[in-house]
Amino acid sequence: MDVVPARAHGYAAAVALLAALTLVPLPATPTPWSALALLTVLHTACEHVVRRRSCGTFYPVLLAGAFLLPPSAAALVPVPAALFSPVEHRPALPRRLWRAAQPALAVWGAARVHEALGGKDAVTGSDFPHVLLPVGAAALACCLVLTALDGGLRAATGLVPLRRAWRGLLARSLAPVAVHGLAGLMMAVLWRSPYGPPSALLVLLPMCVSGWVFAQYHRERAAHQATIRALVQAVDIKxxxxxxxxxxxxxxxxxxxxxxxxxxxxxxxxxxxxxxxxxxxxxxxxxxxxxxxxxxxxxxxxxxxxxxxxxxxxxxxxxxxxxxxxxxxxxxxxxxxxxxxxxxxxxxxxxxxxxxxxxxxxxxxxxxxxxxxxxxxxxxxxxxxxxxxxxxxxxxxxxxxxxxxxGWHPAVTADEPAYGTPSSEPASGTGARR
Amino acid sequence: MTVLRLIHGTAALVAAASLALTLWNGLADRGDALAFGVLIAVGELTRWSDAQARQAAPLGAAGSLSYALLGADAGRPSQHDAAQVVTVVLVAALLGAVPHIWSGTAPTVDHLARRVLTVGFAAVCFQPLYNRGFFASWDGSAYALLLLTVLALTSLCGAVLAAALAHCRTGWPFGPLLREELRGLLGIGSAVCATGAVMALAVAVAGLWALPVFCLPLLLVQVSVRRYAAIRATYRQTIVSLARATEIAGCTPAGHAHRVAALGLAVGRDLGLTGPELTVLEYAALMHDIGQLSLVDPVPAGATAALPAAEQRRIALLGGAVVRQTGVDPGVAVVVERQADPCPEQPLAARIVRAVNAYEEKSRDAGPEGPLRALEDLRLGTSGDYAPEVVESLARVLAQPWAVRERLPARRTGLSDPAPGWVTHG
The missing domain is CATH 1.10.3210.10 (Hypothetical protein af1432)
Structure with missing residues (x-):
């Protein structure tokens, strides 16, 4: 997919512009700069560890930012990780912009909703179970923004017809973002507690381990499929x-x-x-x-x-x-x-x-x-x-x-040269059998 | 065996003493005790039946550790002592183990002994000092670090204990078992420790509400690990099937690949291989004859050890090419390729495959004296075909029949006989 239509370029630029607009009030808001810097570094590190192995953004730190920081500051957290991440396909610039702008807007939306429902005080006072309502609403808002933007991109690239561009996206992202939201809540509560940021870091460990195991699962599954293919190819050769x-x-x-x-x-x-x-x-x-x-x-x-x-x-x-x-x-x-x-x-x-x-x-x-x-x-x-x-x-x-x-249009992928080729003899003729 | 008795006896003693102390003093903070008890019992209920899993019940382990390190509940200092911690964990674990004992699937005594001893260790390190107000003046971050330190020490003790138990049960060497346990600490073990510390701190800040919310990431880890284990098991079954292709095609006698893999694993363990190395060895042993599928004329009875060296090497290269196609770890293909090289140039796994394969072929139809004569042949092996240290290890493994025979599949008479369950390690 090296060719990206001009529409998609325009769409990415528009989303990036929107994201930049959310950052405008930043100089005027009282921002805990050290917390912002720490969260940004943390997020970049986690992305570096997790993203390389599996696809998908790592949300716990972002959502913790949404629960701890003012909206415009929270939107800044995902930006460096996206701008410095390696890009596999060209063109690199629009992809980087998109990867930075999409989570920035989602986190901004989540932080706005969380703030509007009075979540900041609830987190500071660790006021369970009342703290769960703003957190749930924020996670939902995050999901909605992500889904809307994702569907828009799918429509803009023309990969999917306009009607079906948004279908099934929300249901797929709801469960992971909800779990990540709870992890973000744990981080935020411990961050504000007397035990401070070091204890909040501990929350990330299970999430990282889970992402790592999940990536291993995918690798093993791919290997398994290759083995099944090898069995089939062995028959095809004979x-x-x-x-x-x-x-x-x-x-x-x-x-x-x-x-x-x-x-x-x-x-x-x-x-x-x-x-x-x-x-x-x-x-x-x-x-x-x-x-x-x-x-x-x-x-x-x-x-x-x-x-x-x-x-x-x-x-x-x-x-x-x-x-x-x-x-x-x-x-x-x-x-x-x-x-x-x-x-x-x-x-x-x-x-x-x-x-x-x-x-x-x-x-x-x-x-x-x-x-x-x-x-x-x-x-x-x-x-x-x-x-x-x-x-x-x-x-x-x-x-x-x-x-x-x-109609009947079978697509066959197993037509690659099969094994046994290094030998000069045909891979056949296994001779007499039982 | 005495070590096993020592561990079980200590655990029983600790449990009995704690029970007596708690009955004498009564339960403090009943709400906390009940909430943590339920959490631990649920964690134990969802324990795996897989005996080889390192952390079979991560939720139960994390719940017990966090109860052992619980210092306060929503800002109010807690009153329970180390004896109460052990009692609550023991009762909850016993309740959660009822279905497992009923179905008889998982070994429960070892599991309980480990749980009681590790939790007892953590509680004895922490609760007496805390109840005397030793940490009252500590800074919050320092307190969090203290919990982590106690947890790290506890995990180290737990790893030693687990390795000792496994050593007693299986007779495999202690060093590699311990190394494997320590490696397991980096994965799910670290997640369990982190969750234990986080839950203890979170309950101190936010009260018991924190428990259901804060065990969620660990559940996620548990689900991931189980899916990973499931796909690994499936993958292994597929590899076994692929290895049987040579038997179905009539190239090798039935069960040969099975026996080489089982014996090879035992030798590999004896020589100190662990984790991924054992997996590579097992897969390579299963598929070591697969090159014969590409031959025009089958080798008589599939006995490659009697062939000239050049021919052996050619079949090995063919096999390596097949294995590369199957998408397994490239290390497996290397082992299969080099199984016929002179032993000084081989990787250890290839030496093991070569010696065990030769032993299997020489001993299988040679009557009652076959095994001894085959070993003698290998020892005398000319021009460095078989690595001496591997042959000695093979002799050691064969000399302890209780360690091998139960794991070696019985020689099967026909293709359709069911294969008895044989050892898995991962």
Whole structure:
């Protein structure tokens, strides 16, 4: 995203101007300069530690500033951290201005609301529970300003249509800002207490640790996804003609699951079920997978072991849940003529019926060693012909409806060169197997 | 074992003495006692069932420490003494532990002993001096620093105690266990200490209202840590599955990667590896044979230790290339790549993987004398194939059957036998 439209430049400049206007009354207000300097340094340090690892601003110090300082002084706290922070993408100047101006305006709004509701005295007197009302209102104000400005930027860059620019932003920012607001309150109360600023610093430690652990969580999750991709790529290498097949089946399964109105968690499990449904082919000799021409009954029997191999591999991965059943049963047919167990009708798990339809659909619409790709309409007609005997008609109908509405444009990311490349020999030919 | 008895006996003695003193003197400041008791009990209720977690109940720990260091309630000096602190913490922890004892999932006795001894230490350091008015003339900031100092000392004692308990329970060497505990103090341990100090100060300023508000950031830490632990567990399961690809593909016998990983971990612990190093070692041991997936002809029975050195090295390089694709720590790929290098050039983890793998391959189908003969082979290992210190450590680990056998998965006969639970460390 290196190109930023002129509208967005104008928008950032306007927000920066607004933020500058909030600073105008600063020279006339009695400001505790040492507290302002200390908070600014603290915020810069925290941003340096936390922001580098995870995205998002670190609000506790900012909100503590809003509860302790006059509004125009509180708006100054986030500015140095933003102006000196490293910027990954060009152009740097508008981005820095935006990063400084947005929290400045939000903190200013929070401080105004807090002041208007008499929060300063409540904090100084640590007047619980009355102190919670101005703090809650201030956090809400902060959220509202952030949301309004964020939505405006999204609209100005043209990434999102104007109507949807503000959708869902408030709900997403409310919970984190509320927690950060309470931490800010703790800082402010201890700051004003006889124990002074050093005790207020202690509040930041749990927040920083939490941010650090959260960043580690994200790193580990990314590594996990890469490992799943590696499993899929290992299958793709063996079975050269089906490159991208796994991922497309995952996408088709998601289409069906969404059409059936399943909840997000189950949809995600089905995506994994589709991606990993053929993972057992790792246990089938490559020679058989790539064989041109008809297979002997013996060879067919060996290939038909792959659902069981796959289930054997992934059964220890608990997060896959019912996807494991889908991997084991994705070649069962509704009339009981499938494998490995010859289950029929409702004995077949629902997710396996979904993956079966998705698998067949992608097999027909992509080129295989034994057949060329068919057009989507022909594949749909074939699916509908086999519905009831091989496939669950409900899943077929759902797929057809989804494809008719939004079309079938699978995007495959796994087409990068796969592993095994450093060797001079082909990564295939694993030879005879059990 | 005697150390274990000593710790448990001391804890029981401290608990009994405190209980008797409190019953004799009666409870002072009942409101405070009740509020902190509820907080600690709730914290204990949400304790993890994972026995390996360093801070299983951060909220309970922070609540107990802050009660031990509580000097005032909304400006009014508090009256409770160290014995009352231990009593309240003990009763609340016992109440909160009822579901855990009922389901029998988490070891409760060690946990309670640790809690009683650490809280007792903090309370004995602080309460008698405070009740005599020793700190009355102190400046507020100095007082906050004093609390921090007491907490730091308490955490150090807690770390030593935890390492000693773990050493007694598992037989792993004490030094690395202590190092791991101390490293844990930097993460969630510091958050617990900070929250304990903050809650003690905040209650002194704002009264009991501060408790629910001020334990929120710690809850946030707890949620983050749990999510992190969950994704780590999932990730590990996926790595195990990937490692099984070689078994499914018929390159290696069933359970080989499991056994090498379990034995390798035991050797790694014996040699003093900790935390992240053990994770790298475990993942590398699980995936050490993965290079065989890229071979045209499988190695007979997957026994790489009997191959010529050049061939071993080639398979290791292939495996390293595969592991690099999987997005794990690059350190794992390095270990897998260098598992066949001459041992003076290898990193320690690679030496361990090489020796343990060779032992596993040589001993697995060699009958009752197999293990001894395999060890002898490794000791005589020509031209520095196997590092002597690793082989000696392996012999030590194998000589204490109670430390290994319970953690080594039994040799499985078929692919579909369930794998018994085996050791995890993180």
């Amino acid at each position: 079975d050269g003609y089906t490159r991208g097949h796994s991922e497309r089946v995952g996408q088709a399964s998601v289409l069906i699951a969404r059409e059936l109105g399943m909840d997000d968690e189950r949809v995600e499990v089905l995506r994994f079920a589709g991606i990993l449904h053929d993972v057992g082919k790792l246990g089938v000799p490559t020679r058989l997978l790539r064989k041109d021409g008809p297979l002997t009954p013996e060879e067919r029997r060996i290939i038909e072991l792959h659902p069981e191999y796959g289930h054997e591999m992934v059964r220890g991965i608990s997060f896959l849940g019912e996807a494991r059943a889908a991997i084991l049963h994705h070649h069962e047919r509704l009339d009981g003529s499938g494998y490995p167990y010859g289950l029929a009708g409702s004995q077949i798990p629902e997710c396996a019926r979904i993956v079966a339809v998705a698998d067949a659909f992608d097999a027909m619409t992509s080129t295989r060693s034994y057949s060329r790709a068919r057009p989507v309409a022909a594949a749909v007609a074939e699916l509908e012909r086999c519905a009831g005997a091989h496939f669950d008609p409900r899943m077929v109908t759902a797929l057809v409806r989804a494809v008719r509405r939004s």
